[in-house]
Amino acid sequence: MIQNITRPRGRPRSFDETGALERATQVFRSKGYDGVTVDDLVAGMGVGRPSLYSVFGDKRTIFLRVLRAYAETKGALAAKALFSPPTLRDSLAGFLRNAVETATEEGSAPGCLLICIAPLVDDAEVRQFLQDAVAAAAALVERRFCDAISAGEVPSDFPVAARASQVLDLGRGMTMRAQMGTSRKTLLKDAEEAADLVLLPRRGNATSEG
Amino acid sequence: MIQNITRPRGRPRSFDETGALERATQVFRSKGYDGVTVDDLVAGMGVGRPSLYSVFGDKRTIFLRVLRAYAETKGALAAKALFSPPTLRDSLAGFLRNAVETATEEGSAPGCLLICIAPLVDDAEVRQFLQDAVAAAAALVERRFCDAISAGEVPSDFPVAARASQVLDLGRGMTMRAQMGTSRKTLLKDAEEAADLVLLPRRGNATSEG
DNA sequence: TGAGTTTTGAACCAAATGATTCAAAATATC
DNA sequence: GATATTTTGAATCATTTGGTTCAAAACTCA
Numbered sequence: 001m002i003q004n005i006t007r008p009r010g011r012p013r014s015f016d017e018t019g020a021l022e023r024a025t026q027v028f029r030s031k032g033y034d035g036v037t038v039d040d041l042v043a044g045m046g047v048g049r050p051s052l053y054s055v056f057g058d059k060r061t062i063f064l065r066v067l068r069a070y071a072e073t074k075g076a077l078a079a080k081a082l083f084s085p086p087t088l089r090d091s092l093a094g095f096l097r098n099a100v101e102t103a104t105e106e107g108s109a110p111g112c113l114l115i116c117i118a119p120l121v122d123d124a125e126v127r128q129f130l131q132d133a134v135a136a137a138a139a140l141v142e143r144r145f146c147d148a149i150s151a152g153e154v155p156s157d158f159p160v161a162a163r164a165s166q167v168l169d170l171g172r173g174m175t176m177r178a179q180m181g182t183s184r185k186t187l188l189k190d191a192e193e194a195a196d197l198v199l200l201p202r203r204g205n206a207t208s209e210g
Numbered sequence: 211m212i213q214n215i216t217r218p219r220g221r222p223r224s225f226d227e228t229g230a231l232e233r234a235t236q237v238f239r240s241k242g243y244d245g246v247t248v249d250d251l252v253a254g255m256g257v258g259r260p261s262l263y264s265v266f267g268d269k270r271t272i273f274l275r276v277l278r279a280y281a282e283t284k285g286a287l288a289a290k291a292l293f294s295p296p297t298l299r300d301s302l303a304g305f306l307r308n309a310v311e312t313a314t315e316e317g318s319a320p321g322c323l324l325i326c327i328a329p330l331v332d333d334a335e336v337r338q339f340l341q342d343a344v345a346a347a348a349a350l351v352e353r354r355f356c357d358a359i360s361a362g363e364v365p366s367d368f369p370v371a372a373r374a375s376q377v378l379d380l381g382r383g384m385t386m387r388a389q390m391g392t393s394r395k396t397l398l399k400d401a402e403e404a405a406d407l408v409l410l411p412r413r414g415n416a417t418s419e420g
Numbered sequence: 421t422g423a424g425t426t427t428t429g430a431a432c433c434a435a436a437t438g439a440t441t442c443a444a445a446a447t448a449t450c
Numbered sequence: 451g452a453t454a455t456t457t458t459g460a461a462t463c464a465t466t467t468g469g470t471t472c473a474a475a476a477c478t479c480a
Contacts, residue, residue: 010456011446032330034244038438048458053439055457111329119321119389120242120330130390162403169404172386173379179329180340193372194379202412220426221476248468258428263469265427421480428475437466445458450451 017055020045024056025066030109033063033121064125070113071133074102079140088148089199092167095141096191099171103178104187111179115172134168141167154199163198170194227265230255234266235276240319243273243331274335280323281343284312289350298358299409302377305351306401309381313388314397321389325382344378351377364409373408380404 027036027044038059042049047056056062081094103112111117118130141164148154174187174194237246237254248269252259257266266272291304313322321327328340351374358364384397384404 007448008456009448009454011458013457031332032242032244034242035330035332037436039436049438050440050459051457058438115386116329119326119386120245122241122245127391134387134390159403162400165400166380166383166404166407169383169387169400170376170379172383173376173381176325176329176382176386177344177379180344181337190372190375190379193369194376197376197407200412202410217478218426219424219478221428223427247466249466259468260429260470261427268468423478423480425478426476428473430472430474432471433469435466435468437464439463439465441462442460443458444460446456448453448455450453 013051013055015045015047015051020047020056021062021066021069024062025070025113026108028063028066028117029111029113032117060123063121064129067113067118067126067129071129074112074114075133075136077102078137082140082144083147088144088151088153089195091144091148092198093192093195095144095167096171096174096194097188100174100178100184100187100191103175104184109179110181112175115175116179137168138164167194167198170197223261223265225255225257225261230257230266231272231276231279234272235280235323236318238273238276238327239321239323242327270333273331274339277323277328277336277339281339284322284324285343285346287312288347292350292354293357298354298361298363299405301354301358302408303402303405305354305377306381306384306404307398310384310388310394310397310401313385314394319389320391322385325385326389347378348374377404377408380407 023045024041027040031040036059038049038052041047041059041062042052045052052062056065077098078095081098082091085091085094099112103115104110114130114133118126121127138161142160145154145158145160145164149156149158149160171194174182174190178184178187233255234251237250241250246269248259248262251257251269251272252262255262262272266275287308288305291308292301295301295304309322313325314320324340324343328336331337348371352370355364355368355370355374359366359368359370381404384392384400388394388397
C-alpha cells in the first residue's frame with residue numbers, strides 16, 4: 001500500500017493535534033473558561049508552550065475551536081438519539097439519556113461545555129455561537145415532534161414549540177445537576193420520567209391511544 | 211427619640227457595608243467567580259483596597275458571604291411564592307415566575323448566582339453550601355406538593371419527589387436561558403406553561419376535577 | 421485644642437500569568 | 451555526511467493580579 005501522506009520536512013511534532021484538542025476540552029470542562037490558565041492548557045494538552053501558541057493560538061482561540069468541535073460531536077449524537085427510535089417517547093428518552101450520559105461521562109468533569117461553561121464566557125463570538133447552537137437544538141426537537149404529528153403519534157394541535165422548549169429546559173436542569181454531583185444512575189431515571197412528563201397521556205391527548 | 215447608636219471612634223467609613231455587598235453580588239453575577247479580580251470588586255463595591263481586605267476579607271470570603279446572603283433572600287422569596295397562593299397551580303407558577311424574575315431583574319446581569327455561577331466555583335465550602343441549598347429547595351417544593359395532597363388537590367399517589375425535581379429542572383433551564391439572553395416576557399410565559407405541564411389534567415388525575 | 425482611634429488612598433511588593441525569543445534537537449532532502 | 455526545515459524546551463520579559471504598608475485624613479473624646 002502506497003503511503004500518500006509524505007512526512008513533512010522538519011522535526012516531527014511530539015503531540016497529536018486532535019488528541020491535544022480533546023484534552024483541552026477536558027481542561028475547560030473541569031475548570032471553566034476564566035479558571036483556565038495557559039499553564040493549565042500546556043500541562044493538560046501535553047504541548048509545549050511555544051508549540052501551543054504557534055499551532056493553536058491563544059486561550060480564546062483554543063476555546064472557540066474546542067467549543068465548535070464539541071458542539072459538532074454532541075450535536076450529532078443528540079440528533080442520532082432523537083431520530084433513530086421509531087416512537088416519540090423513545091426519541092425523547094434517548095435524547096435526554098444522551099444528554100445525561102455526556103454530562104456524566106467518565107474521564108471528564110461532570111457537566112456540559114455548552115450548557116455549564118460557555119454561557120459564562122464574556123465574548124461576542126462565543127455568545128453568537130451559543131445562540132445558534134441553542135436554536136439548532138430547539139429546531140431538532142421541534143422537528144421530531146412534527147414527525148410525530150405526521151405519524152399520528154400525537155394530535156396535530158400538539159404544542160410543538162412549548163414542549164420542545166420544555167424538553168430542552170429539563171435537559172439543561174439535569175445537566176446542571178450532573179455538574180453538581182448527582183449520579184448518572186439517578187439522572188438516567190429522571191431522563192425517563194422527564195420524557196414521560198412531556199408525553200404522558202393527558203385528557204384529550206392521543207399519545208398512547210389507538 | 212433617643213439615638214442609641216453611638217458613632218464609633220475613628221474616621222467614619224465612606225461606604226455602606228450591606229450596600230457594598232449588594233454591589234459585590236452584581237459583580238459576581240456579571241463576571242462569574244474566576245472572572246472577577248480584586249480590582250473588579252474594588253471598583254464595583256466602591257470600597258478602597260485596604261478597607262476591602264480589612265472589612266470583608268479576600269475574594270473567596272466575599273463570595274461566600276454574598277452567596278449566603280443571596281440564598282437567604284432568594285430562598286425567602288421562593289418560599290413566599292410557593293406557600294402564599296391557595297392553589298397548587300398558582301404556587302408552582304408563582305415559584306417559577308419568581309425564578310424568572312430574579313434571573314432577569316434589571317440592574318443585574320441575567321442569570322442566577324446559585325444556578326449559573328456558584329456551581330463552577332472550585333471550593334469545598336461552596337460545593338457543600340450548594341448541595342444544602344439545592345436539597346432545601348427540593349424539600350420546599352415537595353412540601354408544597356404534600357400540602358396539595360392533604361388538601362385533596364392531587365391524588366395521594368402523586369409522584370411528589372419526581373415532580374419536584376422536574377419543577378426545579380424546568381426552573382434551572384429557564385434560568386440558564388435567561389442568562390443567555392431570553393427575554394423576561396418569553397420566560398414568564400414559559401413559567402406558566404411549565405406549571406401547567408407538571409399539573410395539567412391527566413387521565414386518572416384529580417387535578418382540576420371536583 | 422489636643423490626644424487617641426479608625427479609615428483611606430497611594431505606593432509598593434511578590435507571585436502568577438500571557439506571550440515571545442533562541443539555541444538545540446530531530447527530521448527530510450541533497 | 452552536510453544542509454535546510456520544523457519543533458522543542460528553557461529562559462526570558464512585560465503585564466496583571468493578590469495582598470500589604472504607611473502616612474495623611476477624618477472623626478470622637480477629654
